[in-house]
């Protein structure tokens with residue numbers, strides 16, 4: 001069965017916030033816009049194993065274009081495993097095997113014609129800890145373009161990426177300084193700029209704010225909101241307030257399974273599944 005958010009399937013969305021909403025929770029919007037666009041990533045019965053252990057079990061989901069989709073769930077439930085499968089980052093783990101169908105814009109990600117390097121250019125990734133290269137700020141952003149033989153104006157590309165990552169004003173006068181001279185929050189935005197410079201279609205983010213202070217986190221959250229104008233964003237987060245603030249859709253995973261996937265305000269106010277409700281109200285996890 002395909003779990004399609006109610007906003008996609010056109011069913012009526014619940015409007016009233018329920019009393020289950022945690023008091024600290026601040027929803028970004030009173031109600032989510034209807035999702036009309038096609039899905040970019042589609043999983044059908046996807047199971048991912050490390051040796052004999054199934055870390056992701058029979059997940060079926062459609063991730064829509066130009067939206068922010070959050071994946072939440074307790075530690076170890078398979079969020080990162082699923083996220084990394086989307087751009088084949090799990091290929092580097094020898095014990096990993098995957099079954100089911102996972103597609104990107106209709107193409108089988110694990111099919112014989114799939115090119116993992118090309119896929120990772122289209123589906124960029126930002127990790128938990130900022131990981132700039134030991135190079136200048138400029139070279140960090142220009143890196144992907146230069147190894148791909150970019151023929152356009154590299155300075156223009158670097159500036160555009162830094163502007164989109166909302167860090168241009170802070171670094172424009174020190175592009176030749178080491179990326180390590182930046183603060184953690186700035187380094188994370190630099191890493192987002194580096195991913196954007198490859199002109200991806202999808203950005204996967206695995207807890208991109210967990211190493212950042214609240215001010216840096218707020219800047220990244222604002223940025224994520226802007227990024228969806230250009231990119232499809234899939235965000236793994238432990239922070240439920242963050243999921244509620246920045247995402248349009250939320251997927252709740254538990255012990256490898258996708259329990260519920262729906263519009264974010266529905267998940268955080270009137271979830272359909274008891275386990276989702278227990279998790280968002282802090283009863284476990």
Ligand SMILES: Nc1ncnc2c1ncn2[C@@H]1O[C@H](COP(=O)(O)OP(=O)(O)OP(=O)(O)O)[C@@H](O)[C@H]1O
Nearest residue numbers: 050055073074075076077078079080081082093095
């Ligand atoms: N390389 C690996 N080899 C073997 N088992 C792994 C590997 N990576 C993850 N696992 C196991 O797979 C399960 C899912 O892990 P995963 O990292 O996807 O969870 P997660 O939901 O991202 O957790 P967290 O919130 O703590 O980051 C866990 O039981 C984990 O121990």
Ligand SMILES: [Mg+2]
Nearest residue numbers: 079080081206
């Ligand atoms: Mg993880």
